[in-house]
Amino acid sequence: MPRRDLRAAPELGALGVVFGDIGTSPLYAVGLLFAHRLMAPTPAEVIGGISLILWTLTLVVAFKYALLVLRADNDGEGGVFALYGLLDRFNRNGRSLLAWALLLGAGLLFGDGIITPAISVLSAVEGLSVAAPSLSGFVIPLTLGLLAGLFWVQHRGSRAVGRLFGPVMLTWFAVIAVLGAMQIAAHPAILAALSPLHAVQLLIHGNLSANLLLLGAVILVVTGGEAMYADMGHFGAVPIRRAWFAIAFPALLLTYLGQGAYLLSDPARAGPGLLFHLVPHALLLPFIVLATVSTVIASQALISGTFSLISQAIALGLFPQLQIKHTHRGQAGEVYVPFINWLLFIGCVALVIGFGSSAALGSAYGLAVAGNMLMTSIAMMVLARKVWKWSSLSASLVFAPLVLIDAGFVFANSTKVLEGGYVPLCIGFAVFSTMLVWHWGRAKTLAAYLSRRALPMPELFAIHRSADHFIEQTAVLMIPAHNCAKKTRRAPALLQLLWERNGALPRNIIFVHVDHPKVPFIHEDRFETTVLEDNPNGRLVRVEMRFGFMEVPDVELGLQKLAQQSEIRLEPDHRKWNVHVVREHLAPARDMGPIRAIRFRAYELLRLISQPTYYHYGLGYDVPLSVEILPVHFS
Incomplete structure (x- = not known):
């Protein structure tokens, strides 16, 4: 069976492939949470904001994806098309509205595949501005150079360098966990953020406009959470859960608490590049190198995932039959799609040049992720009822709150359409329209043929x-x-x-x-x-x-x-x-x-x-x- 041979230790492999995206979110997520403020945040706002981050991470990723969505395997495989196939077995009356909604989610994932490499690599290279402000002018050229190299080597496949992904990301999680723990030890008051009451109070006391800005930024901490499900076939649900609960989740909790602790001592630092301020100055350049390598790994995993997504759509007759090169015959998911590769590269370059900073790109990022997660939650509620045979009450009690959470994130991010949210929407609808037109054309061609x-x-x-x-x-x-x-x-x-x-x-x-x-x-x-x-x-x-x-x-x-x-x-x-x-x-x-x-x-x-x-x-x-x-x- 062509899967699960990628790594000798699947938990270590999952760290490198599955959690690269969500693991590098601390580079920009907390900074963007308070970037909209004209004044430094108060201690109550810092604690409330960090609490909102922690509980979003817990409910959306730890509970929904790790404990629930990973149960929805299609012959051991996960991802939007695996879920599409599962639901199709119980809906024989043509294409349901939910099936098309999942395909729209697939289109939004493609948009995510363009935005993630751009914002991830850019946010890491921006650390140069913290280390030496005189180097700020080199941030964009260096980012473009790294992206060019990343897309240039795609035709070789990721298997050869893939063995390094796990150890590098393990080092990354260990470093950000230690940095966070040091700040928590210095400012333990931040531990109050572990109570969800502070998150609730922040939302209750804030006006609608402020809350929408908060939720629009908080979604960035869960970007990459969907990779748990998409990569389930490569590593298995159990190793992914182990890697998440033993390493990735604790490290993320510590780094977000640590950034909050730092803000309690120096609220004026709220903004982009916050994580770099936690690093001792003597270690800043090595940390920037580690951050850059980690974001390249996160980008590589997402690019490979996009190739796999397109190849699955082609196999299902939902996408034009582009040239597909199999970089490793023994592994079905390791493919290279030249047309998509250079389309992604052009999109990344346009975003980096057009937006110019990770803070500006943050406005374009959340809508695609929130939309896809909402589609997944709705599909899971139907799946629980139709496939798992849950009662309507049980399915509603478990998944309706998750649907409401995701819908809230979609609404919050929809307010950023004019600021950049139009990017994933346009990309998502373009891919979705391609699927609709191709499916229509093939059906018409077949009917005329017969x-x-x-x-x-x-x-x-x-x-x-x-x-x-x-x-x-x-x-x-x-x-x-x-x-x-x-x-x-x-x-x-x-x-x-x-x-x-x-x-x-x-x-x-x-x-x-x-x-x-x-x-x-x-x-x-x-x-x-x-x-x-x-x-x-x-x-x-x-x-x-x-x-x-x-x-x-x-x-x-x-x-x-x-x-x-x-x-x-x-x-x-x-x-x-x-x-x-x-x-x-x-x-x-x-x-x-x-x-x-x-x-x-x-x-x-x-x-x-x-x-x-x-x-x-x-x-x-x-x-x-x-x-x-x-x-x-x-x-």
């Missing part, structure tokens, strides 16, 4: 039995979702095209259809072979291949295995195969309405960046193909 005139299967069998001459070959025909195993159905349009052009049928025909069930892996019944016709003239066989959305669809290898098992008859040398595939030529109807025409043109543009399906299935590289152009009329 509506083409073709021979009924009984007539095809009769022609094959009585024919005097044949094309002396075994033809492999890649067909769409068309169950030609039933004799009442019509023959695939591709076969009709070959027969009309050549005036004869191949002696042996193998229909191959690839199916993608909404599960991560296929453990059994990957191949289903049906003999449709077997007579002295030859054989007609139908082969269905099934691949999960975490697997590499390799049709060539599948055909070789079936030939070795004598399920089908093929030459041992795949270079002698005759594989026929379809390339559609789209033709819009003349009476197409304006909205449908816009969707059609958008679909045409997406097809320009999409590989042909046969490349996605591993064909066309060393297997000779006959590509048949098939006109498809859109109505």
Whole structure:
């Protein structure tokens, strides 16, 4: 099974991959919490603000994600598409509103993949301004250089350097925990923040505008919490929980309490770069280096996660079939998507130059995270009722408060739309619209393909039995979702095209259809072979291949295995195969309405960046193909 072989010690690996993003949030979260104030915060405001941070971290990450969401595994896998697949099993009536909401959440995650590297690396490099104010002018160029290097090495994969992620992040958590503990020891009054009453009092005594600003900043402490679920398949739920409760969670509590303690002694320091002020001056440069390396690791984990997210969307037929390179064949999740890589890089560069500081980028950051977490909470409430068979009362008592918390964060961050919140919204809706258009276009293409005139299967069998001459070959025909195993159905349009052009049928025909069930892996019944016709003239066989959305669809290898098992008859040398595939030529109807025409043109543009399906299935590289152009009329 292609997972959980990334690290010998999964807990250590989880520290580097799962908790990189949330682990580097202390670089900017507390500073941004008070950045909006014109005056230094009072002790009550500091204690209340830190209390709000601690209890948000506890409820949203420790309780919701670590204890509840990690239970929702889809064959051991997690993430938005695993949850999408789980819910799809219990909703057979097409695409539900909740399913589309999850896809919107996936779009927001893509926006997160652009913002996180920009704000994380920028916030670490900004430490130079604290160490030596004269170096402030180098912050942006150095950040851009680090990002360029980070995206440049993506094609090599993260496996080689991945072994360093865990030890580096363990060092990071240890250092920020010690820095926090030192400040707590010096100013123990901050321990009052452990009581949630101070967080409640802060919100009660604050006006609506101030509370919205607070909640809009507090969400930054839980960014990266969703990685727990997304990376569950790589490490397992138990190791992730252990790493969280034993190392990451205590270290984060200590560093946030420590920053609050420092503010009690020097409230004027409230603002960006607060964490750097906790570091002894002699150790500041080494700490900046450690912080920079840690943010690069956090960014790497998120970039890899974005590649995996896109590859899963492609496998589910929800995204154009971009070129995917597998950087390590033994690990399904280790992929490199060149188009997405450079799209992310361009987005990161634009954000760093456009916003100029981590404080300004903070306004753009929270909305994507809050939106995705809200979608997850709603989906989990439905899952608990439908899949786990909880009573409606139990599901509501547990998840309704979490939905309200997430909704509060979404509302608070929606007030920052004009200040930068439009960035993740635009990115999220662009990705979501891409999914909608691609799904619509593929469905229309398939419907038009299946509506083409073709021979009924009984007539095809009769022609094959009585024919005097044949094309002396075994033809492999890649067909769409068309169950030609039933004799009442019509023959695939591709076969009709070959027969009309050549005036004869191949002696042996193998229909191959690839199916993608909404599960991560296929453990059994990957191949289903049906003999449709077997007579002295030859054989007609139908082969269905099934691949999960975490697997590499390799049709060539599948055909070789079936030939070795004598399920089908093929030459041992795949270079002698005759594989026929379809390339559609789209033709819009003349009476197409304006909205449908816009969707059609958008679909045409997406097809320009999409590989042909046969490349996605591993064909066309060393297997000779006959590509048949098939006109498809859109109505």
